[in-house]
Amino acid sequence: MGIYTEEELLPLSLIQHFLFCERRAALVQIEGLWEDNLFTVEGTHLHQKVDDDLPVESRGDVRITRGLMLRSFNLGLSGKADVVEFQLVSEGGTLSSLIPRGLAMAIPLPSVSGFWRPYPVDYKRGRMRHEEGFEAQLCAQAICLEEMLGCVVPEGAIYYGKPHRRLAVVFDEVLRAKTSDAARRLHELVNSDRTPQARYEKKCESCSMLSVCMPKVTGSRRSVKGYMATALANVT
Ligand code: SF4
Numbered sequence: 506m507g508i509y510t511e512e513e514l515l516p517l518s519l520i521q522h523f524l525f526c527e528r529r530a531a532l533v534q535i536e537g538l539w540e541d542n543l544f545t546v547e548g549t550h551l552h553q554k555v556d557d558d559l560p561v562e563s564r565g566d567v568r569i570t571r572g573l574m575l576r577s578f579n580l581g582l583s584g585k586a587d588v589v590e591f592q593l594v595s596e597g598g599t600l601s602s603l604i605p606r607g608l609a610m611a612i613p614l615p616s617v618s619g620f621w622r623p624y625p626v627d628y629k630r631g632r633m634r635h636e637e638g639f640e641a642q643l644c645a646q647a648i649c650l651e652e653m654l655g656c657v658v659p660e661g662a663i664y665y666g667k668p669h670r671r672l673a674v675v676f677d678e679v680l681r682a683k684t685s686d687a688a689r690r691l692h693e694l695v696n697s698d699r700t701p702q703a704r705y706e707k708k709c710e711s712c713s714m715l716s717v718c719m720p721k722v723t724g725s726r727r728s729v730k731g732y733m734a735t736a737l738a739n740v741t
Contacts, residue, residue: 507578507652514576515695517584520645520684523691524638529714530691531700538717566593568614568621575649580688586646587628588664591621608657623650625661626671633665633672637683640674644684647676 515534523530532538562569568591576583594611596619611620625646629639640663647658662671674680694701703720712718 507581509578509581509692511576511578513581513692514578514583515581515691517575517582517642517645517649519691520582520687521638521642523694524641524687526708526712527690527694528701528703528718528720529712531694532714532718534695535698535700538714567591568617575646575653577645577649577652579652580645580648580685581692582645582649582688584646586625588626589646589650590624590626592624593619594622595620608651608655610657612654612656623647623654623656623658625650625658626664627661628664628666630666632667633670635672639663640680641684641687643674644676644680645688648681648684 519530519534522533560571562571570589570591571587573586573589574583575586591614609620611622613619614621625643627639627643627646629636643661643663647661650656650658658676660673660675662673664671703718705720709715709718709720
């Protein structure tokens with residue numbers, strides 16, 4: 506059993522927002538605000554396309570599942586995976602290999618023989634790039650799979666919509682520590698119920714929350730809702 510209860514689980518996708526900007530995660534989770542821009546709309550369409558495909562598909566030595574629900578009581582996160590592939594690593598018999606943490610390298614699947622390695626694939630819009638938040642979100646999915654299936658998940662991939670290519674991500678100790686730390690701090694932020702101060706930076710121009718966050722105007726510790734309430738009170 507992990508350190509969080511089912512009621513305490515937060516959306517896994519918040520990890521990406523949190524590492525992009527803590528205020529952004531607070532606006533979404535604490536203040537319940539969301540704004541789309543061109544980037545988020547394109548991203549939503551890409552995810553819908555994945556969701557519209559068959560939920561389970563077989564391609565040679567790979568079983569592809571879409572929309573698998575994931576959760577980790579250690580991270581305190583839950584969410585839906587775009588794609589989890591199960592790659593065949595052994596045709597049959599028994600798989601005795603264990604890694605140091607005592608986890609198996611692959612698992613049996615119902616109705617098919619052999620042992621299969623889970624491989625999460627997350628879909629992102631745009632060009633290929635390394636983004637800390639994307640990689641931590643994928644690593645969080647891997648940690649969920651390890652906790653749920655009792656096997657190790659050493660690698661996954663991010664599929665980028667523009668070049669239609671995958672970038673492999675290795676879940677090493679550094680990325681795992683960063684992901685666990687982000688999940689812990691995300692819970693602290695949400696439990697504090699306080700929206701961090703806005704600070705205008707270059708990245709704000711690509712942030713879909715720019716128009717509700719107003720970082721140039723609300724550069725204070727106030728929440729957006731608090732700012733609007735004061736502004737409206739002054740008008741009347
Ligand atoms: S506009 Fe800037 S400060 Fe506001 S949520 Fe987005 S990145 Fe954060």
